[in-house]
Amino acid sequence: MANRKLYSGAKLRDMRQRLGLTQKDFASKLGVSLPYLNQMENNNRPLSGTVILALAQEFGFDVTELSSSENERLFSDMREAFSDPIFGDTPPQLADMRLTASNAPSIARAFLDLHRAYRQTQERLASLDEALGRDDVRLQPSPWEEVRDFFHYCDNYIDAVDRVA
Missing domain, CATH: 1.10.260.40 (lambda repressor-like DNA-binding domains)
Known part of the structure; x- marks a missing residue:
């Protein structure tokens, strides 16, 4: 062995x-x-x-x-959480998840707590929708949130605007 x-x-x-x-x-x-x-x-x-x-x-x-058994559990739980459709088709690399579980276990646990809270909220929302007789009504972001997110993800920099200015 x-x-x-x-x-x-x-x-x-x-x-x-x-x-x-x-x-x-x-x-x-x-x-x-x-x-x-x-x-x-x-x-x-x-x-x-x-x-x-x-x-x-x-x-x-x-x-x-x-023992690394706790790290292995964290890694396994992270793999499961990242398989949630909310993360789309691009989950983090397995090596990155393993590194997070072993090098930053408190961040891994916080992520898992956050994902658990998200899932519980989604389940409550589905229950409320069912009780109110609505089918799969998803909350859409407001126009303000869409604009804010756009600028956030481009780091408040748009090359074409910068060149004209």
């Missing part, structure tokens, strides 16, 4: 921040260099055996918490 490398940078960073340590102090206590700790926290390198051992010995950290 092949050994699987353990990338758990977000958890390592969270632990350091909970302890109130700088990267320099934390690296010193773990017996690694500052750049090496930085690379581990950013998932550019896997956690080494010495770091895992130091976490357990120096800080009494339960190393089973470093």
